[in-house]
Amino acid sequence: MDINLLNFFVFNSNFGPREGEEHKRILFYHPSAIDIDTKIKQVGLCEAIIKFSQTFTDEPCSNVHTQKTRQLFLQVEPEYWMIMTVSVPYSQRSKDGQSFIEYHEDDVQDSVYDAVLHQAYDMFKFFNGTMEKIVAESGIEELLRRLEHFFSKYLITLKLSQSSIMDVINGIHFLPLDKNTYLRIQCFINLLEAQFPRVKYTAFLFNDQLVWSGLEQEDMRVLYAYLTTGLFPSYNESELQGPQSKSANTAHHGKFILGPPNLKDETNVGKIPRIYLIRRASAESEECLLAVYRALNASVCLIMDGHTSLSFDYLRKLDRFLGPQLSSLATDIGDQYGKRSN
Incomplete structure (x- = not known):
């Protein structure tokens, strides 16, 4: 089983501060077909993890490991968070006549997928400017529109199972000439x-x-x-x-x-x-x-x-x-x- 994108979302907790307005915090969510209650729960869980981690360190939370998933956190701008969850690949094994699933956690390197997340934001900013500036000049609705327009196309181009240390280096190939x-x-x-x-x-x-x-x-x-x-x-x-x-x-x-x-x-x-x-x-x-x-x-x-x-x-x-x-x-x-x- 390859590494797959399970979800990808952008939120800002300041946009839905009161109870019953939690959905306003969600600026973009993939896959869009997920029901709103699930989206709110996922964002709420990430907010809780971020706040909990702040009690131990000044460094923002960057990743959460489970047996089946890897979740990457990136604070792209003040109060703006970008989250990506990928699946941990697995294979079917057998021992003593019993079959079991073995998860290959080492195949999902935090540095590699953190670089993929950074690249996603850098590409958005390159073609749209900062989220903060979009909201200041054109309002939240315009930010929602741009996030949807950009990431609905960008995410389908990601080849997560092929990501490697080259994504971390994010290098440029130069041509030597005389x-x-x-x-x-x-x-x-x-x-x-x-x-x-x-x-x-x-x-x-x-x-x-x-x-x-x-x-x-x-x-x-x-x-x-x-x-x-x-x-x-x-x-x-x-x-x-x-x-x-x-x-x-x-x-x-x-x-x-x-x-x-x-x-x-x-x-x-x-x-x-x-x-x-x-x-x-x-x-x-x-x-x-x-x-x-x-x-x-x-x-x-x-x-x-x-x-x-x-x-x-x-x-x-x-x-x-x-x-x-x-x-x-x-x-x-x-x-x-x-x-x-x-």
């Missing part, structure tokens, strides 16, 4: 940001490996995880079924893979999500727009000012600039990459 090629990429990015001032930060990847990033390390880790576990695999799968997007210019191989799918169709700007970055030397987040452009095996992440709208004409200009240059760079990097492999 000095001349690296300088060419640096010049390309400098020219891009000079000609298109709305592009505030850039990241350059080749074969899912990072070559250059202008982002803070923590932001880049979250973006890298999104690209390599979400966007790139789904794009590659769609390309196998037939190209879904194309450039308006056939002279190069470039296209938006996060952005307008067809630059000849002005009615469809595609998906250009808002993201929230860590602002340097400040606790506030920086609201930006994210587009991703690809030519052959090279991808450029364009992190743009989130307070201006992007016209189709602007995106076409980006395509005309990026397509030829990125196609040329991708070809040269691919040749160098191939020689090293041989």
Whole structure:
């Protein structure tokens, strides 16, 4: 029996302080089909565990072990808690003619699934901002909507039985290049940001490996995880079924893979999500727009000012600039990459 997600929920005890209002504390609960009484009992039990543990230590409760389950606790923001419960895998054994179930508790490492829980919150914050800010600016109902919209899709992508120490490291794979090629990429990015001032930060990847990033390390880790576990695999799968997007210019191989799918169709700007970055030397987040452009095996992440709208004409200009240059760079990097492999 594999490790499975039993439940995942977010709560804030301040939102239902009086008796009979306990349901207001629950901001998100998976699986949603569970009856409300069970949800309230689960949240109430977690609240009791948190309060009980506070009598012994200043450190917040992080996990609870039982024979059949492992429950992870994470205080993501003041008063906001995120809880994940997973099953402990087991196997059917027999001894002296008697069958019994053996639970493999060592297969569920706290550090690994704590990292999975942290990553879930980091990804939510990256695309939505903090829960505290959402409530302050738009109210609790908007937070409920965003949590439902994000986690109803995110949780089904989790592969808990495949989680490992790599989730704890949450590392980035870098591509080593010779000095001349690296300088060419640096010049390309400098020219891009000079000609298109709305592009505030850039990241350059080749074969899912990072070559250059202008982002803070923590932001880049979250973006890298999104690209390599979400966007790139789904794009590659769609390309196998037939190209879904194309450039308006056939002279190069470039296209938006996060952005307008067809630059000849002005009615469809595609998906250009808002993201929230860590602002340097400040606790506030920086609201930006994210587009991703690809030519052959090279991808450029364009992190743009989130307070201006992007016209189709602007995106076409980006395509005309990026397509030829990125196609040329991708070809040269691919040749160098191939020689090293041989």
